[in-house]
Amino acid sequence: MTTYDAVVVGAGAGGGIVAKELAAAGLHVLLLERGKAVTPADCRKDDLRNQRTSALGAPFGPDENQNPRVIVDGNGNSKVIRVRDGGYNNNAACVGGGTQSYGAMAWRFLPKDFRMKETYGVPEGSTLDDWPITYDDLEPFYQMAEEEVGVSGDMTPDPFHGPRKKPLPMPPLPPTKEHLLIESAARRMGLHPFPIPMLRNSVPYNGRPPCMRCRWCVGFACEVNAKGGTQNTVIPAALKTGNCHLETEAIASEITVDASGRPNGLIYFDGNDRRQQVRAELLVVSGAAIESARLLLNSRSRFFPEGIGNRFDWVGRNLQGHTYSGATGLFDFDTYDDLGPGASVALCDYNHGNPGLAGGALLCNEFIRLPIQAINDFPPGVRGWGREHKKFLRDYYRRTVGLRGPTQEIPVFDARVQVDPHVKDHWGIPVPRMSGGKHPHTLEIATAMARKAELILKEAGATRTWLNIPGQGLSGGQHQAGTCRMGDDPQSSVVNRYCQVHGAENVFVVDGSVHVTNGGFNPVLTIMAIAYWASDYMKREWNGTRFRGA
């Protein structure tokens, strides 16, 4: 049996960084990824086959036929679903994980986002809590992510962000037409618009060229590698050390334990569906919030009868994402300028300090909307088909601006991931079973954010506006988080401040799972910062052959 110092499960945002940090520190690392190593050439810019509109397939994984999940609706009926079905809550499965095809917004959470309970108290029926770490703890690690993966932007016009030691390493891309429109309107209203920070080169950086501003960015791979993800930064760096072995199409099914109950390795199925077993001193789970919870729950033994880390029934709980809400406005002049990636201007005036509301969201303009993404956004009163709908799209496709934001969700204990007692995937591994919904206050905040967005669009000159507010259903998807909460108290959390599983000191969970709350921001930069933070701890506690930390 092969033995490594560390096995990292999942080559996404979190796992890619941990693998590189450990390999660079001299540990022998096995990086397992259930998806493939895709290149932009494998995934053409296809508006029906991408990670945002997956009508004909999700090219960045996972495989359509091998990975069912189960979703339970509000009436308790469960249904087996596939990757492209609504409710699957997919992110991605490939080398780079979500970072291969993401939109690349690079947000730091605000200091208050780590202190939600202290700031607002606990809304009834919620598990809202403070993080055991602060913005200041993460600040240096945010900077590492910004510099190593590469972020462009300019935070100076934003008065709300936490203290930062250095500016972003690259200037922002030149503004788009929508940017200028929203920026000037927001300024007139006394708000503080600024360019969205992006994991995207605006100038040559770290050996990769700048963005050529194409139409297909979010949901697609970048063929010039201007968009930075773990697949074109830290993972190649990890492999270059010679200490990291990347195995693709390898799905981990279970963490094993030795005779004394100490986790000592894992079982996975390789690209030929053969069952393999490896031993490792350190086990890092970075499969994203749904799959990481699944792996812990599937790791049952005499010592962990309910799964590793699940002694107090917290694994898989508090699944959350973001409640995207906002408004759409129609203009009587063209606002479309065909300049990718499209999303360009943001403001953080409404993330906190909204009277009567426990939080808020950043607001920003949308990525370029491909025609297929415009078909369901029309004003109330317009029928969604027929002559009127066709004419509406023709008249307004180039004159529509969407302003939206990821409302920070109020976590609920019953929004959760379990493993299904009956349904198994292609390899016979029990699949995630997802149930629950949103907290009612989340929808109140989302509605307030949509109204704010509408006011800005009106000030910008929109002749007609309407709100977009999602429903009550379970949230997760691309921004999935929360299922292995970080906390000091082992009875009400799954990992400690260093992402170390309570009661299984050599097992770490390093991805969005550990988020106590998910900020009013896209989560990836925080996931990356936490990956550097946890790696730093692992390296400090590594004595050359053994892991000391406890």
Added chain:
Amino acid sequence: MKRRTLLQSALSAAVLATSAGCGGARSQYRLFSATEADTLAALLNQIIPDDETPGAVGANVIRFLDRHLARAYVGHRAAYRKGLQALEDSAHAVYQRSFSALRFEEQEALVERMEKGDLPAELWGDLPPREFFRTVRTHSMQGYYGDPRHGGNQDALSWRALGVPHPPVRGRDDYYFPKQGAAAMQPLADRQRP
């Protein structure tokens, strides 16, 4: 462009030669019988009708559906069979005529009832009319507004009607720096219309 058109017509000729729909009459489609194709065409023409520009039928959305019901939409195949039959039966129940033979306004009224779920339940069995409508609407929009490479949106006609630059600009190196202030708000160059 020419080459592609040629290839496409060769392909549809081949399909024509080999397939006969299960409805008896010879069909040019792999899955749809001639009757089903007629009903579907009339339904598509309601969802995305012809006006100044061709609608779903003219953009070859039937071919798109015929192709993808054998691939990515395969799970919906049975629903199409059932739903097209139920729509046809509903037309007979309400107007005593075939759906495709109804006047545009009559078809429209029936589709509106289908969207609301207000059609004789006994004709629809376990397939709710609303769900069938939603499915066909979504798929036909995908065929019409989606990439022409999938068999619909012939010659990118919907994109051109929307004013989406096509063929697209790739590898832009002439960065566009918009002017500040009012000048930036002028319309861009005229839309490309077919």
